[in-house]
Amino acid sequence: MAVEPDLKIELGKQGVFVTTISEIYNWGRRSSVWPMQFGLACCAIEMIATTMARYDLARFGAEVFRPSPRQADLMIISGTITKKMAPQVVRLYNQMAEPKYVIAMGACAISGGPFKQGYNVLKGIDRYIPVDVHIPGCPPRPEALIHAFMALQAKIDGQPLTGSERPRHLDAEAQGLFPIPHQGAHDLEPPVNRLVWPLPAPDGGHE
Amino acid sequence: MKTAEEILAAINSALPEAVVELVHNPSVSAQHSLRLDPAHALAVAGFLRDDAELALDFCSNATGVDWPGKEITEKVKVTRVVDGAETVVEENIKHQEPGYLEAVYHLYSMKHAHREIAGPVVLRMRTVNRTDQVELPSLTPVWRSAEFQEREIFDLYGIVFTGHPDLRRILMWDGFVDHPMRRDYVDPDDYEYEPTPHDEVLKRVEHHKASAGVTA
Numbered sequence: 001m002a003v004e005p006d007l008k009i010e011l012g013k014q015g016v017f018v019t020t021i022s023e024i025y026n027w028g029r030r031s032s033v034w035p036m037q038f039g040l041a042c043c044a045i046e047m048i049a050t051t052m053a054r055y056d057l058a059r060f061g062a063e064v065f066r067p068s069p070r071q072a073d074l075m076i077i078s079g080t081i082t083k084k085m086a087p088q089v090v091r092l093y094n095q096m097a098e099p100k101y102v103i104a105m106g107a108c109a110i111s112g113g114p115f116k117q118g119y120n121v122l123k124g125i126d127r128y129i130p131v132d133v134h135i136p137g138c139p140p141r142p143e144a145l146i147h148a149f150m151a152l153q154a155k156i157d158g159q160p161l162t163g164s165e166r167p168r169h170l171d172a173e174a175q176g177l178f179p180i181p182h183q184g185a186h187d188l189e190p191p192v193n194r195l196v197w198p199l200p201a202p203d204g205g206h207e
Numbered sequence: 208m209k210t211a212e213e214i215l216a217a218i219n220s221a222l223p224e225a226v227v228e229l230v231h232n233p234s235v236s237a238q239h240s241l242r243l244d245p246a247h248a249l250a251v252a253g254f255l256r257d258d259a260e261l262a263l264d265f266c267s268n269a270t271g272v273d274w275p276g277k278e279i280t281e282k283v284k285v286t287r288v289v290d291g292a293e294t295v296v297e298e299n300i301k302h303q304e305p306g307y308l309e310a311v312y313h314l315y316s317m318k319h320a321h322r323e324i325a326g327p328v329v330l331r332m333r334t335v336n337r338t339d340q341v342e343l344p345s346l347t348p349v350w351r352s353a354e355f356q357e358r359e360i361f362d363l364y365g366i367v368f369t370g371h372p373d374l375r376r377i378l379m380w381d382g383f384v385d386h387p388m389r390r391d392y393v394d395p396d397d398y399e400y401e402p403t404p405h406d407e408v409l410k411r412v413e414h415h416k417a418s419a420g421v422t423a
Contacts, residue, residue, distance in 0.1 A: 084378070084379065084380050117407065119392070119394050120379065120387065123397065183382050185382065185384045186384065186394075186395045
C-alpha cells in the first residue's frame with residue numbers, strides 16, 4: 001500500500017518520515033546494484049568508460065564491480081557472445097545469487113548484431129537467460145548504458161513484493177537455474193531455451 | 208629487399224632438389240608468391256630464415272585458402288564424319304578440376320628492417336585434395352609465430368600440419384565437426400524471424416520454411 005505523495009510531503013514538512021516496506025526495500029536494492037566484472041568484447045570498453053570519472057556509474061550505487069558472480073547482482077553482457085562462450089555465460093549467470101538482473105549491451109548481445117548470419121556467434125543472449133534491459137548500439141555510448149541502468153533501477157523500484165508480479169527471489173517456486181547449452185557438432189544444443197524466449201516461427205508468429 | 212624472382216634463384220642455387228614455383232599475381236600489386244612443394248618446404252623455410260642475405264626471420268601472417276573443385280568446360284574442335292563428309296565440329300568437353308587447400312605465409316625480415324614497402328615475401332603450399340590428403344608440413348619449427356595461426360588454419364580449413372607441436376582446434380570448440388571457413392560448409396539451420404529477409408537470408412528463410420513444412 002503506497003503512501004499518497006501529497007500526504008508524504010506534508011508529513012515530511014512536519015518532520016515525519018513515512019514509507020512502506022516495499023518502497024524502502026526496493027530503494028535499498030536499486031541503490032546498490034553491484035555489476036559483475038565481466039566483459040566480452042568492444043562494448044566492455046564502453047562499460048569500463050562508464051565506470052570511470054567522466055561518466056561515473058558510482059553515482060547510481062554501482063561502482064563496485066565484483067570479480068565473483070556470487071557477490072554480483074547485475075550481469076552486463078557487454079559484447080559478442082560466441083557459441084563457444086555462451087555456456088560459460090549461462091553458467092556464470094546461474095552462479096549469481098538472487099536477486100539478479102541482466103543488461104544486454106549492444107547489438108551483438110541483443111541479437112548477434114553484425115555477426116548474426118555467421119556460424120559462430122549466438123543470436124542474442126536472451127535465447128538462454130532472461131534479459132531485463134536491452135541496449136541497442138554498436139557500441140552503445142556510456143550515456144546509453146547509464147540510461148539502461150536507470151531503466152533497471154526504475155524496474156526494481158516498481159516491483160511489488162507480493163503477488164504474481166513479485167521478483168524471482170521472493171518466489172520459492174520460481175525457476176532460478178537455467179539449463180546450460182551443450183556444444184554440439186555444429187551448434188549449441190538446444191539452440192534456444194524456449195522457457196525464456198519463444199522463438200518466432202518462420203511465418204512471423206510465435207509458436 | 209629481393210624480388211620473388213631473386214629469392215627463387217637463391218633457393219634454386221642453395222637447394223637444387225626443392226621444387227619451387229613462382230606464382231604470378233597479375234594484378235597491380237604484382238605480389239608474386241613462391242609455391243613450395245610440401246616435401247622440401249621445411250628445408251626451404253629454414254634456408255629463407257637462416258640465409259644471411261634474406262634473413263626472413265619474421266612470419267607475420269599465416270592463413271588458409273579453400274579452392275573447391277570445379278567443372279571446366281572446354282571448347283575443342285574435332286573432326287567428325289557427318290553424312291559422309293569430314294567436317295570440323297566444336298564440342299564441349301567437361302572435366303572436373305580437383306580442389307585443394309592452400310596455406311599462405313607472409314614473411315618479413317626484422318634483421319634488415321626493409322625500408323621499401325614492397326610487401327611481404329609470400330609462400331604457398333597446396334594439399335593434394337580437400338578430403339583425405341590434406342597434410343602439409345608445419346612451419347612452426349622454423350617460425351614460432353606460425354603456431355597459433357596454423358592451429359587456426361587447421362580449425363577453420365582442415366589442413367593437418369604434420370610436425371606441429373600442439374595441433375588442436377583454437378576458435379571452435381573441441382567437439383565441433385567440419386571446418387566452417389570452407390566454401391561448402393553449410394551453417395546450421397538456426398534461422399530466426401527477420402522482418403525484411405533478402406539475398407542469403409531469404410534463401411535461408413525459404414529453406415527453413417520448406418524443411419519446417421510451412422507453405423507461404
